[in-house]
Amino acid sequence: MSSPERDFVTAHTDDLHADLDAWLRIPSISADPAHAPDVAASAEWLAAALRRTGFPTVEIWPTPGAPAVYAEWPAEEPGAPVALVYGHHDVQPVDPLELWEHPPFEPTRVEGPDGPELHARGAIDDKGNVAFHLLGIRAHLAATGRTSPAVTVKLLVEGEEESGSPHFAALLQARAERLRCDVVVVSDTGMAAPDVPSVVTAMRGLADAEITLRGPAVDLHSGSFGGAVPNPLHAMATLLAGLHDAEGRVTLPGFYDRVRPLSDRERELMGRVPFDEAAWLAGPAASRATAGEAGFSTLERVGARPTAEVNGMWGGYTGPGHKTIVPAEAHAKITFRLVADQVPADLGDQVRAWVAANTPDGIEADVHVPAGGVAPCASDIDHPAMTALLSSVAQAFDTDADQVLITREGGSGPEADLAGVLGAPLLFLGAGLPTDRIHSPNERVLLPMLYRGAEAAAHLWRELARVPFAAR
Amino acid sequence: MSSPERDFVTAHTDDLHADLDAWLRIPSISADPAHAPDVAASAEWLAAALRRTGFPTVEIWPTPGAPAVYAEWPAEEPGAPVALVYGHHDVQPVDPLELWEHPPFEPTRVEGPDGPELHARGAIDDKGNVAFHLLGIRAHLAATGRTSPAVTVKLLVEGEEESGSPHFAALLQARAERLRCDVVVVSDTGMAAPDVPSVVTAMRGLADAEITLRGPAVDLHSGSFGGAVPNPLHAMATLLAGLHDAEGRVTLPGFYDRVRPLSDRERELMGRVPFDEAAWLAGPAASRATAGEAGFSTLERVGARPTAEVNGMWGGYTGPGHKTIVPAEAHAKITFRLVADQVPADLGDQVRAWVAANTPDGIEADVHVPAGGVAPCASDIDHPAMTALLSSVAQAFDTDADQVLITREGGSGPEADLAGVLGAPLLFLGAGLPTDRIHSPNERVLLPMLYRGAEAAAHLWRELARVPFAAR
Known part of the structure; x- marks a missing residue:
């Protein structure tokens, strides 16, 4: 033509x-x-x-x-x-x-x-x-x-x-x-x-959160206190392990409430997009497997569905050898990719509610969700x-x-x-x-x-x- | 006198x-x-x-x-x-x-x-x-x-x-x-x-382990890959969250097999030790609650029972602000306190078996358990x-x-x-x-x-x- x-x-x-x-x-x-x-x-x-x-x-x-x-x-x-x-x-x-x-x-x-x-x-x-x-x-x-x-x-x-x-x-x-x-x-x-x-x-939009969990006031001797006081690293691992459920869905309360569902026409048109998953994995990803929210294709997961990704996690002793402590603090950084019609400003309350509901006795949580984000x-x-x-x-x-x-x-x-x-x-x-x-x-x-x-x-x-x- | x-x-x-x-x-x-x-x-x-x-x-x-x-x-x-x-x-x-x-x-x-x-x-x-x-x-x-x-x-x-x-x-x-x-x-x-x-x-004796989980070959853009490939930080959180069961018992296979039970006389003599738990928590621990293995007192937990403590955990971006990545690696250091008649040399096989059983598809695990330890x-x-x-x-x-x-x-x-x-x-x-x-x-x-x-x-x-x- x-x-x-x-x-x-x-x-x-x-x-x-x-x-x-x-x-x-x-x-x-x-x-x-x-x-x-x-x-x-x-x-x-x-x-x-x-x-x-x-x-x-x-x-x-x-x-x-x-x-x-x-x-x-x-x-x-x-x-x-x-x-x-x-x-x-x-x-x-x-x-x-x-x-x-x-x-x-x-x-x-x-x-x-x-x-x-x-x-x-x-x-x-x-x-x-x-x-x-x-x-x-x-x-x-x-x-x-x-x-x-x-x-x-x-x-x-x-x-x-x-x-x-x-x-x-x-x-x-x-x-x-x-x-x-x-x-x-x-x-x-x-x-x-x-x-x-x-x-x-x-x-997709973007929102980010930083979470600090605090246990003892100082790093404690694990021989004297280990196994008897809450360890913030254990609490952080448990918290983050629960960020997704068994279906790969984000567990923040209300996270999906405003998500505009994909229409049948959109799913049909997206489904016709040629996509070589094996080549995609072997390419820049150099990743070994796909993973993600049940019920959605890889293209839908990366384009049309909201996600939560832990980008960084740290706490305690990270140098050579070992140090026998119950650490005082644990930290994590999470970013959320949002889809229409989610609102970045909603994430602050959602993250705080989720952390509050999943912080064990003896651990204090501090949640920082910057204002702004990307819609x-x-x-x-x-x-x-x-x-x-x-x-x-x-x-x-x-x-x-x-x-x-x-x-x-x-x-x-x-x-x-x-x-x-x-x-x-x-x-x-x-x-x-x-x-x-x-x-x-x-x-x-x-x-x-x-x-x-x-x-x-x-x-x-x-x-x-x-x-x-x-x-x- | x-x-x-x-x-x-x-x-x-x-x-x-x-x-x-x-x-x-x-x-x-x-x-x-x-x-x-x-x-x-x-x-x-x-x-x-x-x-x-x-x-x-x-x-x-x-x-x-x-x-x-x-x-x-x-x-x-x-x-x-x-x-x-x-x-x-x-x-x-x-x-x-x-x-x-x-x-x-x-x-x-x-x-x-x-x-x-x-x-x-x-x-x-x-x-x-x-x-x-x-x-x-x-x-x-x-x-x-x-x-x-x-x-x-x-x-x-x-x-x-x-x-x-x-x-x-x-x-x-x-x-x-x-x-x-x-x-x-x-x-x-x-x-x-x-x-x-x-x-x-x-x-107590001591053994230590360092665990590395590897996902993609390099840190990936979370907008392009997040939510669709396995994140090693998520895998590490899930692994460590399962280090203890709901009763606070260590889940390594065989971990308790050689533990010498406390005799009745020992439990009785230990039970008479005056112990002000509130003061102990408020003291050097400056901790907010007790936690640990069900069925044992705090003194038994810290003295007479074996424990597993995550001493350090790290991976991904840990600097100021946020960085939208799926990180390539996650790391953790764990030490185990052992009681008679556990054998430090047993821990290598126990940790490797536990990690192998709890590593998801697409994640490769590397476990380092130094020889030696303390009996x-x-x-x-x-x-x-x-x-x-x-x-x-x-x-x-x-x-x-x-x-x-x-x-x-x-x-x-x-x-x-x-x-x-x-x-x-x-x-x-x-x-x-x-x-x-x-x-x-x-x-x-x-x-x-x-x-x-x-x-x-x-x-x-x-x-x-x-x-x-x-x-x-």
Whole structure:
């Protein structure tokens, strides 16, 4: 199914290669203060590229941390829908450097089994995902013969996503009027496999807790007191052993109360996503078995179900040899991944109630659940904007909209803030793959996926113009 | 009941004070290599003090670690019984230093509710217990008008007890001929309370294990893998939560098979030991409740029953904030206190079998149980030497021998080696109290207990001369 959009993209892939190559050479690592000038240079590069693409308004928005880039290209038609693209221009650190096959900031083309790949830090997360929009909007204009897009396209590309977006919510609130939109298009995710058109429909939220159990006032001689007073390490082991029941369900009271169940359609579409569990286990996981909540597939467990994971546990003597003590304290750190419509702020009471109900006599518990957390977010798969997205992706993959599968992203990001502050539905359009090694050495992007991303974006601006968004 | 022994002790307490004060100023911490010269100085000080006391033979015995002190004062009578006193001149580390009310190596006299106390590291464990023998043997000679003791008195005071006596068994074997004796008098324990004459009749043994559980090859992103692969911290919590059953019994297979039950007489004598559980909890334990094996009293739990104590547990992220990982590994250290007739060498198989039976799919376990350990030991409470000890303690407390209660020491030491290598029965004569905070900040000795220890020792040399030991 050729299309003017595809023809334009195919004829201009060199532009995409040149843009991405130049941008990826800027080591915009937001976590490392030494790279702050690079993050600033990355914002400047993007701003210049957006101006060159034709965006009439391009601004760099400072924050107390790294700068964000904002651009706007209004549709000529009064009342045309407004779409806001979200992405980020900062990248993860590169250590361990010795595991990279090519220098992380010298983009290197490699012929892979699924087509040409480009290896570099940020190749897909998230510079590749942002860069395809530069070509996509040009394809949209060329294919439709327009001089401005059929919907008003805004872009907000932040510089601190890999550092937890500490100033993003405040930026959204401060700039809410400028950012007003009918729909948010998040370009920071991917698809299930190279030949499998799919869209992400949700991201998980996050909350964390730290638990301290205290027994005796000081470490005690285990010969004099052991076996006769409560040991906080025993209490912590028992507490954490009970964090999940025999079915792998989290035992916090009320934990599942607000969980929006997967619809039959979602489960059916997720169930069709090809997934090689053995390869997944043997891959980056290097894990020996699956485990988790009974009644759910691995993809559902990591994407669509809330989880509780003990991330750290410590107490007593941890040096060489042995020390015969009943320790005074035990500690644990737990993070919870949340799904719509769980509320991070609920976790404080849930964790405290759970700890209180499971702390034995003679042990005092201290629970710290920081305010905040990350809210989960989900697309409404029945929204007409979702229909436009599915149609756009289907065209880029030469298939029908009902052949586009859905996946869920297990990680957490600032997307819920976008939906919450701006009051707009979320769509996810990304060109990444589970095999792209984001956050790891040898991150790469499959170039044909970027071309499809650009084409899907070109279709999307056309399709969204027909969506009857509610009046703002 | 005045006695010449008591009169002498009472007239010479200043000698004991002066000796102890000088010795306690030497920070003989065997665990810290930086203090090796102090441990050597401690041995030299004791050797000089023993010569000054009158021991005709005093030697410093080197070991591959810290030196031991040996002294011998033969009885004039051919065939007189031979008693070997055991103690140690090294002390525990002092951290956390900020919790000491007085500098740990500046002995400080404090008036307490039960009489004058001396605060210092080693005040009772074990310099106080050894020092009372310097005065005790003088009191014995003065009271009996002898120029040599009624039994041959040997002393062996080692320098590595607080480091697990790693070279002690070899020293005993190498010097077995010199150490030949009819009875061993261990002076490294204590009594039930200031006004309660009692003797220890057993010490527990010790074995230790370190367990590592491994899941994924590297720490994994909890958003991508959490809830779908086994978490070694969850597995460790579940494993350790099952170390004890609902009755507080250790669940290792075969753990109780060789345990010698308490006799009715022992339970009766132990049951008469006054024990203020609330005060015990409020004391050095500063613990909030008792806990332990069902069907046994607190004193039985800490003295007469075997236990398993998790001393340390660690894995994953333990720094500030949170880190969203499924960690690769979890670790735990466990020590087991053993009672007669358990065998430390049995624990390796028991721990391995228990871990193997409780490790979930996808987790690999590595169990390290060092060879060795410490054997438990027990006195024969019907031996005539025990009668002599009970009589001596009774006299020091102005009471009758059948009023002397028995207790059991929950800790572990090289005493089993003494009994095993030297083939002699064990007696325990010590002046410590459960409230002395040994191994903790503000260790102290109650000075009137030391005077009673000296008097009991003086009586003991006289009483033991009458015991018909079997021919060697």
